[in-house]
Amino acid sequence: MKTNIQTLLIVMCCYSVFGQITFNGCHDLFENQDYIFSYVETDATGRNVYTTIPVDGEQSCGGIGTCEFKIKWNDVDSVWEFTADDGNGDFVSPYVIYTNTIASSPNPPSLVLGTWIENSSITDSGCGGNLSPSNAVLTGDVQDEELSMADSAVAYMVRVYPMPAKHSIQIKTTVNIDSLVLFDVFGKAVVRQFSAIDNVDVSGLKSGVYFLKIETRQGNVLKKITVK
Numbered sequence: 612m613k614t615n616i617q618t619l620l621i622v623m624c625c626y627s628v629f630g631q632i633t634f635n636g637c638h639d640l641f642e643n644q645d646y647i648f649s650y651v652e653t654d655a656t657g658r659n660v661y662t663t664i665p666v667d668g669e670q671s672c673g674g675i676g677t678c679e680f681k682i683k684w685n686d687v688d689s690v691w692e693f694t695a696d697d698g699n700g701d702f703v704s705p706y707v708i709y710t711n712t713i714a715s716s717p718n719p720p721s722l723v724l725g726t727w728i729e730n731s732s733i734t735d736s737g738c739g740g741n742l743s744p745s746n747a748v749l750t751g752d753v754q755d756e757e758l759s760m761a762d763s764a765v766a767y768m769v770r771v772y773p774m775p776a777k778h779s780i781q782i783k784t785t786v787n788i789d790s791l792v793l794f795d796v797f798g799k800a801v802v803r804q805f806s807a808i809d810n811v812d813v814s815g816l817k818s819g820v821y822f823l824k825i826e827t828r829q830g831n832v833l834k835k836i837t838v839k
Contacts, residue, residue: 630797632661636747637738641678648682657835658684659717659796682719691719706733709742713757717822718798721753752797765830771823775837780811792824813838
């Protein structure tokens with residue numbers, strides 16, 4: 612038992628450095644308490660996946676019977692999903708509680724970006740409607756604005772190199788750039804530039820994945836970059 616507790620504490624500590632999301636809502640189905648989601652991975656689209664920890668099929672609560680949740684991007688249906696495990700602790704056949712069609716990246720939308728729509732076919736309208744600041748809490752690694760991929764024609768005219776980058780990122784383009792914003796994987800802006808926009812200094816950043824939002828007069832472009 613002591614070994615299991617020590618292992619759990621180590622795992623939780625490791626997850627905590629990546630960021631968290633706090634949810635409280637749908638009180639008719641879920642207990643009225645804060646549920647803490649931890650970052651677990653970044654998917655193939657560059658979006659982050661969050662789950663409550665641990666997921667072992669034993670975190671029971673009222674209503675639907677489980678309080679083990681996951682927030683992830685469903686690339687097939689192009690929606691963010693808030694799902695509840697079916698009780699087996701594996702998320703193989705989860706219940707989709709809410710969806711949001713805003714394609715934010717890398718983090719899921721907040722309560723003010725798009726709409727988290729209740730899946731009443733699963734909840735039987737037990738959540739009392741869509742999520743809003745008046746009936747729920749959704750804070751932490753969520754976004755109030757969308758970082759979307761620009762039209763492919765504009766993106767094609769913007770080249771970012773070298774990759775991975777060590778000291779700086781060079782930008783070559785045939786369009787006019789108004790500004791640059793570099794975000795970490797949690798959606799936090801770590802660099803903003805409104806001049807000297809053909810070069811971004813990344814020498815002071817930690818190694819990892821970042822997202823470069825390039826604002827042009829023809830549209831915005833989001834580039835995934837790696838700093839080593």
